[in-house]
Amino acid sequence: xxxxxxxxxxxxxxxxxxxxxxxxxxxxxxxxxxxxxxxxxxxxxxxxxxxxxxxxxxxxxxxxxxxxxxxxxxxxxxxxxxxxxxxxxxxxxxxxxxxxxxxxxxxxxxxxxxxxxxxxxxxxxxxxxxxxxxxxxxxxxxxxxxxxxxxxxxxxxxxxxxxxxxxxxxxxxxxxxxxxxxxxxxxxxxxxxxxxxxxxxxxxxxxxxxxxxx
Numbered sequence: 001x002x003x004x005x006x007x008x009x010x011x012x013x014x015x016x017x018x019x020x021x022x023x024x025x026x027x028x029x030x031x032x033x034x035x036x037x038x039x040x041x042x043x044x045x046x047x048x049x050x051x052x053x054x055x056x057x058x059x060x061x062x063x064x065x066x067x068x069x070x071x072x073x074x075x076x077x078x079x080x081x082x083x084x085x086x087x088x089x090x091x092x093x094x095x096x097x098x099x100x101x102x103x104x105x106x107x108x109x110x111x112x113x114x115x116x117x118x119x120x121x122x123x124x125x126x127x128x129x130x131x132x133x134x135x136x137x138x139x140x141x142x143x144x145x146x147x148x149x150x151x152x153x154x155x156x157x158x159x160x161x162x163x164x165x166x167x168x169x170x171x172x173x174x175x176x177x178x179x180x181x182x183x184x185x186x187x188x189x190x191x192x193x194x195x196x197x198x199x200x201x202x203x204x205x206x207x208x209x210x211x212x213x214x
Contacts, residue, residue: 017164018164021209022118024089024092025093029096029102034097042090049085052067088164091209092210095210096209101207108151113154114193117147118145126145129189130144130145132188142184144181144185146204147160148160156203159182159202160204163207163209165208179204180204183202183204
């Protein structure tokens with residue numbers, strides 16, 4: 001129905017911020033200049049905010065552009081929301097670009113070691129790549145994918161999940177099921193490199209941006 005269709009295209013502001021930040025971070029890890037990425041992201045966010053404010057997401061012919069839930073109930077458009085969202089994304093990207101992760105990723109790729117990042121494409125996730133199954137968990141497909149997997153040293157692996165929320169709010173929570181499922185995903189995707197018999201070689205972390213706490 002129309003209502004269901006619209007709801008699938010709406011997203012809350014934190015999810016919008018997180019999605020844009022993840023895409024930008026993937027581009028930085030892939031070697032693009034962080035300042036160029038931030039400038040392009042700033043413009044893209046302004047365009048998406050404007051499109052959402054004019055309820056462009058109600059157009060059935062536009063399959064990819066989502067709308068912000070904050071605008072769905074005809075609340076007045078507030079440019080401060082856009083400015084705050086842009087600031088949070090830029091802070092997250094700047095923090096990542098200034099960390100050791102880009103050099104670590106580049107070194108792994110240059111040395112022929114495992115270096116994987118989530119797609120930076122705006123079009124959406126690669127569901128075929130996300131899908132995996134483990135009969136010890138159940139006879140069903142599971143969809144998950146970490147933001148980054150790095151063999152930072154020969155035979156030592158990091159699984160990283162970027163978080164743009166407030167780390168102080170998150171620190172009281174137990175490790176997420178999401179993070180737990182990334183390990184079997186990495187094993188399923190890289191059977192020639194990762195081994196279930198050597199799980200001690202794998203570390204998984206949620207990395208909170210912009211403070212880089214783990």
